[in-house]
Structure formats: C-alpha cells, structure tokens
Amino acid sequence: MELKRTADGEKGFEKVFAFLRERLLAGSLKPGDRLISERELATLLGVSRPIVREALRALTVLGIVEIRDRIGTVVTRPDVSVLNDFFTFALAQQADMLDDVMQARVAIECQAIRLACERANITDFERLQRALARIGETIDEADAGGMADFDFHRAIVVASHSETLTVLHSSMAGLLTHSHRSRRELVQAFPSMKTYLIDDHRRIFEAVIARDPERADATLRKHFAIGDEYRRRALVGDIDRTSASG
Amino acid sequence: MELKRTADGEKGFEKVFAFLRERLLAGSLKPGDRLISERELATLLGVSRPIVREALRALTVLGIVEIRDRIGTVVTRPDVSVLNDFFTFALAQQADMLDDVMQARVAIECQAIRLACERANITDFERLQRALARIGETIDEADAGGMADFDFHRAIVVASHSETLTVLHSSMAGLLTHSHRSRRELVQAFPSMKTYLIDDHRRIFEAVIARDPERADATLRKHFAIGDEYRRRALVGDIDRTSASG
DNA sequence: GTTAGCATACTGGTCTGACCAAGATCAGAC
DNA sequence: GTCTGATCTTGGTCAGACCAGTATGCTAAC
Numbered sequence: 294m295e296l297k298r299t300a301d302g303e304k305g306f307e308k309v310f311a312f313l314r315e316r317l318l319a320g321s322l323k324p325g326d327r328l329i330s331e332r333e334l335a336t337l338l339g340v341s342r343p344i345v346r347e348a349l350r351a352l353t354v355l356g357i358v359e360i361r362d363r364i365g366t367v368v369t370r371p372d373v374s375v376l377n378d379f380f381t382f383a384l385a386q387q388a389d390m391l392d393d394v395m396q397a398r399v400a401i402e403c404q405a406i407r408l409a410c411e412r413a414n415i416t417d418f419e420r421l422q423r424a425l426a427r428i429g430e431t432i433d434e435a436d437a438g439g440m441a442d443f444d445f446h447r448a449i450v451v452a453s454h455s456e457t458l459t460v461l462h463s464s465m466a467g468l469l470t471h472s473h474r475s476r477r478e479l480v481q482a483f484p485s486m487k488t489y490l491i492d493d494h495r496r497i498f499e500a501v502i503a504r505d506p507e508r509a510d511a512t513l514r515k516h517f518a519i520g521d522e523y524r525r526r527a528l529v530g531d532i533d534r535t536s537a538s539g
Numbered sequence: 540m541e542l543k544r545t546a547d548g549e550k551g552f553e554k555v556f557a558f559l560r561e562r563l564l565a566g567s568l569k570p571g572d573r574l575i576s577e578r579e580l581a582t583l584l585g586v587s588r589p590i591v592r593e594a595l596r597a598l599t600v601l602g603i604v605e606i607r608d609r610i611g612t613v614v615t616r617p618d619v620s621v622l623n624d625f626f627t628f629a630l631a632q633q634a635d636m637l638d639d640v641m642q643a644r645v646a647i648e649c650q651a652i653r654l655a656c657e658r659a660n661i662t663d664f665e666r667l668q669r670a671l672a673r674i675g676e677t678i679d680e681a682d683a684g685g686m687a688d689f690d691f692h693r694a695i696v697v698a699s700h701s702e703t704l705t706v707l708h709s710s711m712a713g714l715l716t717h718s719h720r721s722r723r724e725l726v727q728a729f730p731s732m733k734t735y736l737i738d739d740h741r742r743i744f745e746a747v748i749a750r751d752p753e754r755a756d757a758t759l760r761k762h763f764a765i766g767d768e769y770r771r772r773a774l775v776g777d778i779d780r781t782s783a784s785g
Numbered sequence: 786g787t788t789a790g791c792a793t794a795c796t797g798g799t800c801t802g803a804c805c806a807a808g809a810t811c812a813g814a815c
Numbered sequence: 816g817t818c819t820g821a822t823c824t825t826g827g828t829c830a831g832a833c834c835a836g837t838a839t840g841c842t843a844a845c
Contacts (some may be wrong), residue, residue: 317631319630319631344829350593364797371632382560387702393703396699403650578824586800588800589799608825774845
C-alpha cells in the first residue's frame, strides 16, 4: 500500500487521486460526506478540472464515491458493482474462467453455510424457508425456478452475516444466474432433476436449521457435485432418458 | 448486465465507456491490442478528449487497459490490483471487515486445497515442500517467518490451478500478510506455537501429497481454527505461559 | 408574519483549442 | 547501408467557456 504523499513530484492525476485516497483511507472522508466542488479541488491542488474529473471518475468506478449531476460528489459505502464489472471484463477475455468462477462460488458458499450455521437467526431461517418453498412451487418454470434457486443460495450467504462473503458472492451473481437458468431448462426435459433439486435444497436447509456446519458443508458440496454431474451428462446427451420419457 | 448499446442518447462518458466495453466484452479488443489514439476516439464518438480520457481512466482503474505515456492505450490482462484497491478502500471504511475478509480467505483456501489435491503437479509439490522447509528454517524470525507462512498458503492456492481463486486470494494478500506477521510475533514469546506452526503445515502438506481433499480441507480448517484460538487467547494475555516460560 | 416566486450563484457535464515532452518514423546526409 | 535529425504522433495537461439544472436567498404578494 504505497501511500504516496501528495508531493508536487506527482503527475496531476496521481496528485488528486492520492490526495483523495489519503483522506478516504484515513477516515477524514467518510461515507455520506460531500466532497468540495470540482473547481475548488482543482484550484486547491493546482490542477485543471478535467484532471480532477479523471480522479473522481476513477473513484467512481471503484465504487468509492458517487458523482451526482448538479449536486456534487459524495462518498458512498463500498459497493459490489465494482467486482461485478471486474469479473465481467475478466471473464470476457478468459472464457475458460467460467468454470473457475464456479469453483470460487462453491468456496464462498461452503464457507458461508458454515458461518450461517453459527450465526443465522430466525429471520434468516424464514428467508431460507421461503426460498425453499418457492423452489418447490416453481419447479416447472425455467425463469422463476432459476431465480428461486438463486435466491435460496443467496439466502445462505446472507445468513452467514459476512459482508465480504456476500460481496464476493454477489459479484458472481451475473454469471451464476445464467448457470442457474440453463440448469433449470434441463428440468423440463429430465424429470429426475426435480427430485434432486427439491430434496437437495431441503436437506441443505435442514442442516442449517440443525446448526451442523459439517453436514451443511458436505451436503452443499454434494449438491454442487451432483449439479455438475447433470450438466456433464447433458453435454453428451445422456441424462436419464433411459429411465424416464422426455 | 445492461449492455447499453452505443446509442446517441447516452452522455459523453457513458457513450465512450459503452463503446469500449462492447468491444472488450465481444472480444474484438483483446489483451495486447492497442486502442486508437484518444483524439481519434474523440472524433469518432463525437466527444471531447477529456471525456475520452475519463473513460480510459475508468478502464485503467478496472485493470482492463493501460495508458502508456506517449505510446498509446493498450488492453491488458485483467489484474488483481483492482480488487486490492477495492478491498483497501472498503476496509478503511469498515474496519470490522477484517475478520470478514479472513473468513473469505478461509473459504478460498479450503476450496483451493481441494482442487490442489486433484490438480497439483510435481512443480506444485516442490514449491509446497520448499515453503514448508522455509517455515521450519525461519521459525524464530518474525518477518521471514511470516513471509514463509504466507508463501506456503499461497503455494496451496497456486496449486489449485484456479485463476479466480488465485486472484481472490491475492487480493487479500495485503491484509493477510499483516495477520501472518503479527501471528509470528507471538511465536517468540510462546514456544508451543512453533510445534503448532510446523506440524500443522506439514500435515497439510502431507494431505495434499496424499491427494486427499477431505483430509486436506479438514486439516487446513483446523489449522485456521487453532490459529484463531491462539490469537483469541493472546488478547487476554493467556496463552501457555503456565506451561512454558517466556 | 408567512409564503409564493423568481433571480442568482453554484454544481456537474462538456467542448474547444492550445501547449508540452518524448517516443516513432522516415527522409536525407554520410 | 547506416546514422542522424526533423517531423509526426501520442499521451498529459491547461485555460476558459457554455449549458442545464439545483439550492438558496431575497423580494414581493398575501
């Protein structure tokens, strides 16, 4: 963390960025605070306004501040969208990263469910239960079903009461929803998946209710493994057509 | 992922950003490619150069492109530093996030070690072994010891051959190194930690060598738990002063 | 005294045109 | 054929200006 001081040796952009970063990291600029106007900042640091805007824009994409048109620039609470953007771009340039991201998702969720077993409260349980019920109700719908599935998994992470895990998990949301949907589309054709989806999620739910981290982790991990297996089989057109008519 | 098309309805910055994003995500702009000059981009999109610079700066902090002075703007491979920046800022404004980040770290590493059991090759094993040896050698040094500890854990993640996990793990590196160092400083005072550090890491190493994901995960998780326990006791000045003189 | 309404100062959003320093390039000298 | 220097190009920056809304305060009407 090279906190370059605001020496004059720095280029314009770096000067402004460092100036603001210093105050942001030191805490003298807290979420909710409004920065001085771009013009003031420019004259204060002896740079031009476009440079100030560059720095503010940089902080904006980092989710640190928000530039409000004709209002001013205010400090915001760090947001997820940054990671979202990053993963979106990163994924685009390395398509093989998708499987990788899934691994990270498994990592996050398995840790989250352990924490959830310790920390979940009634509200969390209720949310999980609602999500579970919704999975059952929407088992025949691709869109709603995928969303219900996603909601359930998100509820697990939320129940961990870990901001970081939640942030990381959400940052992969865009990718996950796709995977959830495509998985759900398989359900229509292959009935055996219904059992898998409903039973698995209920078992996971029960493990959390029982506050049994090991069981919850193991069950969730198995759930992912089975899901992988289904998708793998789908690739070769196998699935369970042999045991059930489509 | 609202991929706003480059309609004229957008503001200047959004227009440029969307224009570039489109090409970045579509893959027509790949890492290594050089963008057209700022001036050309400006005239092409009908905006001024400062606006173009804002967009380029935004992509820069996202780690997507790199602006090289007097050379041009080139597309880079997505980098870790973005997440680093984000976590740095986020942590500064929510200090209580540190414990949270540790949880995420545990999540990443436990998943990584499972993958490592499957995917690790000779090179990975050797790197782990070196790191393990180094931990033993530097057991009495705070700085070098902390680094050896960190290297070992990083070697695990690297052995997972998962880009995403590596990226996430690295992004927490700054925070982790602190924690590693402070832990090592305890070693000097409390001899029993030496055994814990050396033996635990060896057990972890052995589990990976044995390619036993469950055992590796469990051992690593226990390793973290014991570390937590030590730190927790250190807070109340307990530790093992009773059984060993300082 | 209170309030509605408007003028004004201020804010972000953007543009134009310009200058600088240094890498890249190519023509011309050797 | 090679070296050298002028020139083109590139990013880095600045100054000043205009627009369009917001916020504020002052005035005028009730």
